[in-house]
Amino acid sequence: MRKNGVSPAVRALAAAVACTFSLLGVSGTVSAQNADTVKVGILTDMSGPYSAMGGPGSVVAAKLAVEDCLKAECKGMKIEIVSADNQNKPDVGVTRAREWLDRDKVEAIADLTNSSVALAVQKLIKEKGGIAMYSGPATGALTTAECTTNGFHWMFDTYSQAAGAAAALTKLGNKSWYFVTVDYAFGHSLEKDASDVVKANGGTVVGSVRHPLNASDFSSFLLQAQASKAQVIGLADGGTDVVNAIKQARSFSVGDKNQRLVALLVFLSDVHALGLEAAQGLVYTDGFYWDYDDQTRSFSKRFEAQFKNIKPTMVQAGVYSSVYHFLKARAAAKTSDWKVVSQKMREIPINDFVMRNASIRPDGRVIHDMYLYQVKAPAESKGPWDYLKLLSVIPAQQAFRPMDAACPLVK
Missing domain, CATH: 3.40.50.2300 (Response regulator)
Structure with missing residues (x-):
């Protein structure tokens, strides 16, 4: 039987991923004390109406970004992915984001599916710092009235x-x-x-x-x-x-x-x-x-192999692109200072398996075809x-x- 339109298989996979990365989060509270460990949080809908477009697949996409960066720009770095279910509730999402920033020393948060959750987190990072990369929400307010230097709207909007x-x-x-x-x-x-x-x-x-x-x-x-x-x-x-x-x-x-x-x-x-x-x-x-060109097919083949023979959505592809770009900027900046890393993200061209020749506007909107x-x-x-x-x-x-x-x- 499907619950909220989500199949039992997807719910089981979501639970397994959440469990796995909850354990990573526990161990991460220790390793995060090491300034050489870079932590990225995936805040998404793990089992609700948006879990198929983001959810556990976004975590897989982030892991692929880490793999690719460690082979190139991020050689020698220690990188850790943590994840959480925002339950499509702004209070739940912003509470977890605050814990990540304050307690767990997470440097960047990605996906943020659900516009209300995203706007709540945007207000939080304006006050506390850190970096947020939005590939899941659609509201245009993230790059208009609620824009900020450390918030980047990655994939699409309304x-x-x-x-x-x-x-x-x-x-x-x-x-x-x-x-x-x-x-x-x-x-x-x-x-x-x-x-x-x-x-x-x-x-x-x-x-x-x-x-x-x-x-x-x-x-x-x-x-x-x-x-x-x-x-x-x-x-x-x-x-x-x-x-x-x-x-x-x-x-x-x-x-x-x-x-x-x-x-x-x-x-x-x-x-x-x-x-x-x-x-x-x-x-x-x-x-x-996934079938646009050789690069999208290559990325999608790797994603599918790790995610139950499912092809990536544009949200999951956006998580890959945003996490990879953040990590490249973090490596180039050689500091955890979010102000320096945010500026470096704006300076470096966005080129990966998902986007080619993309750029970030002053308002935080990532521009791409x-x-x-x-x-x-x-x-x-x-x-x-x-x-x-x-x-x-x-x-x-x-x-x-x-x-x-x-x-x-x-x-």
Whole structure:
């Protein structure tokens, strides 16, 4: 039986990883007294609605980053990965982050899936220092009103997701939109950014309805959207919410005939959970796909070998890239001073198996190409995990929101 959309196998794997890294955390309180040990914390959703896109897979990705850096820039360094479940609760996440920074001498925290958790941790590092690298949350506030010199938004945000799918579909004549939105910071931000893009391209938003996180019954929300007669029903949610919404939409024939169903934030894990029969035709923006080129295939093959034959999502790929980049900067800085390391992260180009020629803007936004994909029909797939076909590349400068004066780092 699945709990909250998460299979027993994934829950068991999450428990095993959490147990393993809890033990590492205990031993780490001793070794952390050694100034030569660099500790990185992975703060993520281990068993809830976002665990498939981040969770235990993010820990695996971080370990691969350590392996690669120890072979190159980090030779001779002592590096330790610890992890914790934020339970999608800001108070839980910020309490663990505070313990890591104060007690365990963790120097950097990565993943931070869930926008509310991420914003709470961002406020914490503004006060206490340390470094945070966000590949899991989508809220744009991390690089606008809540930006800070030691917080880096790595993979995607609500604007990057809207800029691809919403702009492309509106330009194709899908002018009227209705949103089904998860009711917290992430969903609100995703709906707003998509709405702004729709309106900027000559479209209109005829309405929206909000649902709780980790909802099980989407029928009333979907039927309201269907009754709106909007040309596009935009799902402004993620994780198991978007999977369940798409499944139930298919059963109610929502999005058929004169309406198009669009998921604004989809991960490869979601497509896998849905299956090609249900997901075929979905158009969405992604920051990483395992089959893009030789480098992504090489990284994904290693990840899959360590993670139950599962391909990485863009969140997990972002954890790899961010942890590797932090470690390179830490090695180059030759100090644990977060101010020096943060500056070094901004100076060093981002080049790895996940991102090429990426850079960090003054507001903390990592700029890189994004990709517009369409889910293949079952007949088009040539084998396991062959799910997507590339429609277009969205250049880095177009993929993300221009720098906003609401961020005090923007001059």
